[in-house]
Amino acid sequence: MDEYKQGSNRGAPVFIALITLLTLVVLRAPHFEFPKIAPKIVPTARPVAPSVDLWLSTQDRRLRLDRQPEIEMKPRGTEPVDVVIDVQKKFQTMxxxxxxxxxxxxxxxxxxxxxxxxxxxxxxxxxxxxxxxxxxxxxxxxxxxxxxxxxxxxxxxxxxxxxxxxxxxxxxxxxxxxxxxxxxxxxxxxxxxxxxxxxxxxxxxxxxxxxxxxxxxxxxxxxxxxxxxxxxxxxxxxxxxxxxxxxxxxxxxxxxxxxxxxxxxxxxxxxxxxxxxxxxxxxxxxxxxxxxxxxxxxxxxxxxxxxxxxxxxxxxxxxxxxxxxxxxxxxxxxxxxxxxxxxxxxxxxxxxxxxxxxxxxxxxxxxxxxxxxxxxxxxxxxxxxxxxxxxxxxxxxxxxxxxxxxxxxxxxxxxxxxxxxxxxxxxVLPGAVRVESTATEKEHLDNVAFQNEADGSIVLVMVNSNKEARRVSVAESQSRFDYTMPAESVATFVWNPSQAGAWMGRAYWASP
CATH class of the missing domain: 3.20.20.80 (Glycosidases)
Known part of the structure; x- marks a missing residue:
């Protein structure tokens, strides 16, 4: 073991000289750049953002209860919204x-x-x-x-x-x-x-x-x-x-x-x-x-x-x-x-x-x-x-x-x-409860909202009687979504507020 250490020490001056020479060459090279090393990304447990399911029908019968792409839900923010849903305020059971x-x-x-x-x-x-x-x-x-x-x-x-x-x-x-x-x-x-x-x-x-x-x-x-x-x-x-x-x-x-x-x-x-x-x-x-x-x-x-x-x-x-x-x-x-x-x-x-x-x-x-x-x-x-x-x-x-x-x-x-x-x-399943939602009939965007008893999901049905498309925004608790309803159409939106709440609670610290 001691002989090995002695052999290693004898090579040290040569090694140091090589490092010094390489450093001088690099520093004098006019266009040299240190290689960029990508940072190592450690996966986090970021949850998938919740979404709203949507079914749509139009007066012209082009769409008849057709499933549409999901709508992304996002933080509510401070911007005004058209329809606010309050599941704490309940009315009749269906x-x-x-x-x-x-x-x-x-x-x-x-x-x-x-x-x-x-x-x-x-x-x-x-x-x-x-x-x-x-x-x-x-x-x-x-x-x-x-x-x-x-x-x-x-x-x-x-x-x-x-x-x-x-x-x-x-x-x-x-x-x-x-x-x-x-x-x-x-x-x-x-x-x-x-x-x-x-x-x-x-x-x-x-x-x-x-x-x-x-x-x-x-x-x-x-x-x-x-x-x-x-x-x-x-x-x-x-x-x-x-x-x-x-x-x-x-x-x-x-x-x-x-x-x-x-x-x-x-x-x-x-x-x-x-x-x-x-x-x-x-x-x-x-x-x-x-x-x-x-x-x-x-x-x-x-x-x-x-x-x-x-x-x-x-x-x-x-x-x-x-x-x-x-x-x-x-x-x-x-x-x-x-x-x-x-x-x-x-x-x-x-x-x-x-x-x-x-x-x-x-x-x-x-x-x-x-x-x-x-x-x-x-x-x-x-x-x-x-x-x-x-x-x-x-x-x-x-x-x-x-x-x-x-x-x-x-x-x-x-x-x-x-x-x-x-x-x-x-x-809207039997036992669902109608919950508070902003009345919008003056805008010809009539709506009614429910919460299903079995899974807590929220159902919002909205009717756009206008002859042109209308952008609408919907908020529930701390989340919201936006959607442009086609002219003369009926839409059913369904989402689960517990999933939205869990996502909203972690949305700010879960960024990579």
Missing amino acids: TGFGAAMTDSSAWLLQNRLSGLQRSELLHEMYGPPPNLNLTMMRLTIGASDFSLKPYTLDDVPFGQDDPGLTHFNVTPNLRNVIPTVREALSINPSLLIVASSWTAPAWMKTNQNVIGGELLEQYEDAYASYLVKYVDAYRNYGIPIYALTMQNEPSYVPITYPGMEMSASTRARVIGQYLGPKLARRKQKTRILEWDHNWNQPEQPLSVLSDPDAAKYIDGVAWHCYEGSQYAQGRVHRAYPDKDTYITECSGGDWASAANGELLWFSRNLLVTGIRQWARGVIYWNLALDENHGPHFGGCALCKGVILINSKTGEVSRNDEYYALAHFSKF
């Missing part, structure tokens, strides 16, 4: 979206589609996302204008009556409606069904006819029993009824299809004295929804709710969209905040005002504004109609369904209403 399984819709599904076609279509309608995810349904108690013929569930020969309801039966529904509803329930067992009567049996009425007339006071108890028998009969077929409305459009007397006028005082009396107590005695709860008619007469449900005997049995108010303003819903809600709000009927159609499509109207007026005015659920009218707006008995000759089933070929096409509903139903 039950969902749906359409009516009228006699006409059920008939088309059973008679114009094969079993496989019907199964596939019902899975598309009622299956979970990415399907349409309809979670509500409306049924008619007896015939409506969208039936193949008029009938009730207790018809007897003219001149006879049946106060004991011994002839009550649901036979008219056994071939089409009941099997179709059961199939839908097999896909979504949590489906919430609202049932509405268009008329009492003719023998209960002033004109002895299912079309027009009023309910005779002597049969008010029997009529309440008629509705309860319907609930029990359908439950026996495995179809639970979530809520009843006692009379469809009680302030309108049709002349071409089943209907019946029923004053506010009559409704209050029947609910308070008969229907309410009968339902309350049952183990399975069935809710009672008052009114079931247009926005233009809020004094009607206000009158019924002011009756304490009736009000204690009423769970909410049902609305239709054909006249008046959605703000009537808010007026009634403010007067009776413990009563729920639902939109139970609204139909599109091939009328003049729909010449340029109905995507914007249904997205903005029915869904965004209706929900901002406290609707927990929104149910469209017919789920399916054919190319001739039917089949139907009297009534609306131009109505459209959510889907169109060609009566000759069975081909299915999806109307604007389908996509308007889809912007909500695919993303």
